[in-house]
Amino acid sequence: MSDLLERFRAGERRALARLLSHVENRTPFGIQAERELYPLTGRAHLIGITGPPGAGKSTLVAGLIREARRQSLTAAVLAVDPTSPVTGGAVMGDRIRMLDVQSDEGVFIRSVTGRGRGGGLAPALCAMAHVLDAFGFDLVLLETVGAGQDDVDIARLADTTVLVLVPGLGDGVQSLKAGTLEVADIFVVNKADLPGANQVVRDLRVMQRLMVGAAEQAPILSTVATTGEGIDQVLRAILEHRRQLEIHGQLTERTQRRLLAEARYLALEALADQLDEVLETLPAEDRASLETRQLDPRTLAMRLIERLRLSFPASRS
Amino acid sequence: MAKQATPATRRAARSRPIRVLIAKPGLDGHDRGARVLARALRDAGMEVIYTGLFQTPEMIARAAADEDVDVVGLSILSGAHNQLFPEIMGQLRRAGLDDVLVIAGGIIPKDDVPHLKALGIAAIFGPGTPLQEIVRFIREHAPTRESEE
Secondary structure (H helix, E strand, C coil): CHHHHHHHHCCCHHHHHHHHHHHHCCCHHHHHHHHHHHHHCCCCEEEEEEECCCCCHHHHHHHHHHHHHHCCCCEEEEEEECCCCCCCCEEECHHHHCHHHCCCCCEEEEEEECCCCCCCHHHHHHHHHHHHHHHCCCEEEEEEECCCHHHHHHHHCCCEEEEEECCCCCCHHHHHCCCHHHHCCEEEECCCCCCCHHHHHHHHHHHHHHCCCHHHHCCEEECECCCCECHHHHHHHHHHHHHHHHHCCCHHHHHHHHHHHHHHHHHHHHHHHHHHHHHHCCCHHHHHHHHCCCCCHHHHHHHHHHHHHHHCHHHHC | CCCCCCHHHHHHHCCCCCEEEEECECCCCCCHHHHHHHHHHHHCCCEEEECCCCECHHHHHHHHHHCCCCEEEEEECCCCHHHHHHHHHHHHHHCCCCCCEEEEEECCCHHHHHHHHHCCCCEEECCCCCHHHHHHHHHHHCCCCCCCC
């Protein structure tokens, strides 16, 4: 067991892969390893890459890695693919788009599913990112499908968030603005060789005027990820973004917020587990009175919170 | 009332699904079979990582190691299995993957099977094999490692 940690500290790649599984699956060893490695973290630049399916995220990531390697930066990728909600299975094809970068020692690619592991996706990704950070990668890229609240949350867990858009979405850009647009530090309009790409850029500019926060000033860059066009600009913007945060003293605050969000996730998860336990001991009459309308769900919820409080060992003593 | 799972058993039930790498080694552009199998394994609740076409033995071993899969499925229809499979098995060992379950499928003559099995390939599934048979085989033989370590 601790042998694995030693091998990890010695920089053995296979130990990293094994440890990631432990951390992803929250084995007791994985949880302990997370704690022990945490002091080693905080050096990597965490980059979130998000956007709708088919936007070219994986291809862009492959291009970014290539560009990073050219500058002698090492890079790890956590590529999230959707899980079937029915069977829990997933087919992950991101590696296909990263073919030419995967035999490089300075590159590590790991596929992650959105499935029900020990807990939610976001905390699992955070934990895995910490491990890659501790291993010493300069860049850690989190690639997620940019649809749904969870992905907005994941975007908040990165130092720099890149939103990838493509022409042809039409109202898609409009519908995205409620969530993901606001968290973007950099906009990338990929497939810029397709008709309509300029329109997407214009739409974004118009929308930026209506936005507040970071996205207000976020650079808008055009790429053709399949040919590599514009990708050097994207990496430059990513690195520049973090440097600016540092210069303006915002990095500390942002990092604190990010880590606090992670702690919140974990606390929520622990609470949810405990709440499930409390629910199992719920008296049958409470269930019955819900249905007969003598007890409303909100009142019961308050009672559950009281039981939850009492169920914690600390409050028992 | 139905017996309810305790949190402990629920957590155990949520342990990780079997992770499978489906790989297409060598110069072989036919991946319908690999895709169909990937889909079937997904439907069986497994996590499938598909490498895409034209993989070298080194790339396959690298992907299997980094993705920390339990199973490697090799699909080959080019006839180069006698050349590629020994190299892949060698690369897997070099990458430290001694306990991974390796299975193969595609066009592989019967006469070649004993030699390939001697290399450590656990099973070879020819055309027409029911998908459920492969699913069952993987479920029965895939290593469960997190709990052992």
